[in-house]
Amino acid sequence: MVIRRLRRLSLAWSTVKGRRGGFAGSFIAIVAGSAVITACGVLLESGLGTGVTPERYAGAAVVLAAEQSFRLDESSEVRYSERVTLAADRVAAVAAVPGVRSAVGDVSVEVGVLGPDGAAVGGPGGAAGGGPGGAAVGGPRGAAVGGPGGYPVLGHGWSAAALAPLRIREGRAPAGPGEVVLDAGLAARGRVAPGATVRLVTGSIPASYLVVGIATAPGDGLRRQSAVFFTDGQAAALTGRPDRVDAIGVLAEPGADPRELAGRIAAAVPGVVAHTGAGRGDAEFLDVGDARSLVVETAASFGGTMVLIVVFVVASTLALSVQQRRRELALLRAIGATPRQIRGMIGAEMTLVSVAGAVAGAIPGVLLAFAMRGVFVLAGAMPPDFRLRVGPLPVLAALVLCLVSGRSAGWLVARRVARVSPVEALGDAAVEPRRLGRVRLVIGVLLLPLGLLLALGDVAAPGDSAADTAGSAVLLFVVALGCLGPVLLQGAVALFGGLLNRRSTAGGFLAQASARAGARRLSAAATPLAMGVTLAAVQVFAASTTIAGARQQLEDGLRADQVLTAAAGGGVSPAVADAVRGVPGVAVVTPVARTQVLLTFPSEDSTATKAFAAQGVAPERLAETMDLGVTRGDLAQLRGEAVALSRTAARTVGARLGGAVELRLGDGTAIRPRVVAIYEHGLGFGDVILPNDLVVAHTTARADAAVLIRFAAGADPQALRAAVERYPTVRVGGPEAFLAAPGAGGSGDWALSLLFQTVLLGYIAIAVVNTLVMATTARVREFAALRLIGAGPGQVRAMMDGEARIVVFTALLFGLLATAAPLAGVSRGLTGSPVPSISLAGLTAIVAVTVALAWGATRMATRHALRSSARGA
Structure with missing residues (x-):
């Protein structure tokens, strides 16, 4: 059997060498297919096995976080758009697990770092003028000092500094609610030294803090973020959720194995997901996990599609090649070649061409993977420091898939040729069927x-x-x-x-x-x-x-005269909407929060879950700032656990007016709101509308994306601008600003x-x-x-x-x-x-x-x- 196959391959090699032009088309098709499949394989393997090195959690053996995805089945999931938090009392439960030296609950709040009016930062005691011990921050009013490479500035409790670990280089740790420590990179960009006073904006609310220390991170420092450290109590108060933590970092006893410790913690403390190694970066940076999930899903789906396309294209080019060899094949049939021999010959030829093409396409495939990664980074679908893993598995997978595709195409083409009788074969060779x-x-x-x-x-x-x-x-x-x-x-x-x-x-x-x-x-x-x-x-x-x-x-639907958005600091605080409601001439104020929700609905014999863009709005006089094109129901009832759905979303989930739907908010919280309205303008305003306070309470920033303003007749717009002067990061713009306001993930x-x-x-x-x-x-x-x-x-x-x-x-x-x-x-x-x-x-x-x-x-x-x-x- 082996000798027969070797002889068949030897004969096929002679045929291929003698008719290189006839096989060139199939070879090129397989090379291109191999390149694309290899690229998908590299992306898939990278999504499954690589990520971003942790920074503030670099010193933690294990990082515990909540489940950030909703599982559709064993092989697919949908990521939540907001960070899912853990109960703060889990920290004590984790600390009690054997092998844990200490457990630290970490919270994050996005912060805007601003200079005072005139851009001068006070010296010791907060005096302005930048005298001895002082430093200048920012520039004109509202100019923010950002993180490295455009990454955010995040505030944390000082106890979380031990997870990096960050060390005090100058000064001391914060001891009171008005004191902060800055990481060295942020301090250098803002030209801040201990003793300076800086203004920090959380939400949209500015407050002055005394810089009491500068901390340095190990290695190359913080490259994906900047850190501001408050006291633990102040950090918890700024999040608005003092009973929740974003993650729990575990410092292990000497000699403890991180993987074994993670297993013990997961068994002892239900409801937590343990991350070790590079996986700690997923818990620290949500964009890494989002990119990983998105790349794995799309690369696997597209790779499967490409296999089918390769089979079709290779079959098409091979059919053309076989058609050009009609005389040769007809002669073989006429002199006694059996259908099995014809099929075996074509199969052996395609084996050689497929293997050669798959190997030749491997290197271009790796280069294509890096090119695709570059496009993902430019589009914001993948963080710039997301590494690709190039191993042998994608190349081997491309080799196997191309071989199967080539042999399948050869079998499809050979079936007709081999069926024809010797007499018909000679006639077939003269005229195209x-x-x-x-x-x-x-x-x-x-x-x-x-x-x-x-x-x-x-x-x-x-x-x-x-x-x-x-x-x-x-x-x-x-x-x-x-x-x-x-x-x-x-x-x-x-x-x-x-x-x-x-x-x-x-x-x-x-x-x-x-x-x-x-x-x-x-x-x-x-x-x-x-x-x-x-x-x-x-x-x-x-x-x-x-x-x-x-x-x-x-x-057609946006009727606001002015729109408030945020330049920095994590969005527009709900306090801003409350403040502008009392401005003379302001008739209607509609805060708008954006997120992504999951709707679960019956589908055939089981259930399905789908993600929808959602907005949280205040229902009071909503039609004067935003016309959703309501066809049934009343948006005035949008209070408590209520929801309005677009026509498309309602049909998708089979929802009816007055009925309840199974909905998960951006942070995974499950509710069953009642449908109070059906509307038409889902493309422009999102497919799901919820009460504003409900959405804000379950977003990471706990802030609005925009605030819509409608003036009364004869109102002076300058009064509104004067009212938001005390909120340095809030910007007043026209209706077009609503389009640029930040939304939920999936960009x-x-x-x-x-x-x-x-x-x-x-x-x-x-x-x-x-x-x-x-x-x-x-x-x-x-x-x-x-x-x-x-x-x-x-x-x-x-x-x-x-x-x-x-x-x-x-x-x-x-x-x-x-x-x-x-x-x-x-x-x-x-x-x-x-x-x-x-x-x-x-x-x-x-x-x-x-x-x-x-x-x-x-x-x-x-x-x-x-x-x-x-x-x-």
């Missing part, structure tokens, strides 16, 4: 009405969004295009061939004749190009529909989706160029024959230009037609209108890229083939 396989034709035809039903029918049962269901229908149309490609191209030639190519010219006549005789050959290029057009158009036009719908809803989701779609479309583009070059360069004999009967090089080029027109027209026609129903369904689900918003720039780019790919590849390959045919002639 005219009919599609019955199974392929039936599948393609059946997918069309099913796609229409999903896109346009009312089949989005509770648990599914109409827009999501319609968007998923595009996959059915893409597969249908793949199945019916030759038939569609023949139909396009029959209906529009005369318009694309005039039969009165030699080039036009030859192009039409060639297209009719070689429909399968042309469809091998037109079909993946049409699939790329469909995927690109749905991605671009769904985004433009969403953006246009959100903008329109905001323009990088769109970037991930766009990047993966770009990579996918890039792979399809490679496949299209590959196929066109293969199909054109293989026609050397045909070009030579045309030259012999009198056709000039210009007429041959005109024929190929005519074929390129057919390919481009067919790809654009059927690619864009395939998007019509899904985009109508997406638009109807999101905006209520079946007419999507088409981006002219996006449409122009799609057409331009399609033309460039088809014409560029055809022209290049034709020029090469004509040189060869001229020599042959």
